[in-house]
Amino acid sequence: MADEMIDGLRFEQRHGKERVRVARVWRNEDGRHTIVEWSVGISLLSDCVAAYVFDDNSDIVATDTMKNTVFVKAKECSEQISVEDFAIGLAKHFTSVYQQVTTAIIKIVEKPWERVYIDGQPHEHGFKLGSEKHTTEVILKKSGALQVTSGVEGLAVLKTTKSGFEGFIRDKYTALPDTRERILATEVTASWRYPFESLSSVPPKPLYFTERYLDVKKVLVDTFFGPPKEGVYSPSVQSTLYHMAKAVLGRFPDILSIRLKMPNLHFLPVNLSSKDNPAIVKFNDDVYLPTDEPHGSIEASLGRFRIKDVEAAAQVG
CATH class of the missing domain: 3.10.270.10 (Urate Oxidase;)
Incomplete structure (x- = not known):
């Protein structure tokens, strides 16, 4: 201000x-x-x-x-x-x-x-x-002096397998079991900064930013899901977030840094039981209760160290 x-x-x-x-x-x-x-x-x-x-x-x-x-x-x-x-x-x-x-x-x-x-x-x-x-x-x-940041909001993605969470801190308040089989769902908010520092350094190519937005979004989605047949295993939201951010920086030299926010939107296994009937419905990786309140909140950023190196790489590319 x-x-x-x-x-x-x-x-x-x-x-x-x-x-x-x-x-x-x-x-x-x-x-x-x-x-x-x-x-x-x-x-x-x-x-x-x-x-x-x-x-x-x-x-x-x-x-x-x-x-x-x-x-x-x-x-x-x-x-x-x-x-x-x-x-x-x-x-x-x-x-x-x-x-x-x-x-x-x-x-x-x-x-x-x-x-x-x-x-x-x-x-x-x-x-x-x-x-x-x-x-x-x-x-x-x-x-x-110029600073340009782009981003995407509300990018909702979900995979029904190839996700787990285990080996975390356990204490007297921990009730969550280890698992190597769960649904992973999130709504990605991402923002990435370009290295351009003046109006003259902005690429003159028409719709350059629109094309880059579509490219970044594709890399984020592809990295989250993995190959169409076998997918890719996610040991945590944190790990998946890091690999998504790293993939963007590795693919686009004209992006200086990226920040990702990925809430863990939970799909809770449904096991229904009562005193008289201990197994009304037994969960078998098939019936879930979707809920986004409360949800886990995971956020991180990844960036390059030297802006000048990025600008030089962008000019070469």
């Missing part, structure tokens, strides 16, 4: 606009349509202390103006654009047009509209709502 000393006190402030919803449709000459729907959050760090202290709004960028800017900039996108490039464009506008603004922070969540297929054929203008969401955060300073 912008940090000031006022009357001997430390004062921090920022202002912006949240949940600006905008949809953009592109109509190609061949008749095919494309649509995106974004929820945009804007936060500006600016020199507008007078508005707080002296009732002087002359340095304020109105939040309504921010909202209108989102619509105008969406209109100006004559060609399909990635959510990251749109966020970069917004940040560039606010830091260049307004002298008072020192930093723009743009966060966008893209709603997952997917093209429908009818009789195996892609529909020209029909879409259905998917599940996981594409996210981005762009931080741009007036100096030109």
Whole structure:
């Protein structure tokens, strides 16, 4: 936040606009349509202390103006654009047009509209709502210093076998048995940071970020499940999370670091019994009680040590 000393006190402030919803449709000459729907959050760090202290709004960028800017900039996108490039464009506008603004922070969540297929054929203008969401955060300073982070939210995955958990700490409060056979289910939230440090270092390739988002998502999913026939064994959510993160960094030299959050959504074995009937239903790896409250919470990040090495590798690739 912008940090000031006022009357001997430390004062921090920022202002912006949240949940600006905008949809953009592109109509190609061949008749095919494309649509995106974004929820945009804007936060500006600016020199507008007078508005707080002296009732002087002359340095304020109105939040309504921010909202209108989102619509105008969406209109100006004559060609399909990635959510990251749109966020970069917004940040560039606010830091260049307004002298008072020192930093723009743009966060966008893209709603997952997917093209429908009818009789195996892609529909020209029909879409259905998917599940996981594409996210981005762009931080741009007036100096030109840039930080771009992308991510995915709500990536729900489950496998019915090839998962276990054993050898953990046991004490007088431990009731969980060791197992090498359980359902593994989670809803992945991932965010990864690119090494680009200025506007000029961002790849000019159209939809570069969109393609990378799809690539990363595929690597995460493929690593979680393993080969289609034999799968891959998971000794813990922690182990699977690490291998997913490592696979992303190993596959993409243009990703500096990745953070994964993977709650353990439990499928509890069902064993029903009573005093008179000790085996009403006996679990045999077939009947479960799904529950996500409470659930285990596992989160970690993995990153490279030297940014310059990553940038050099990205240029070579």
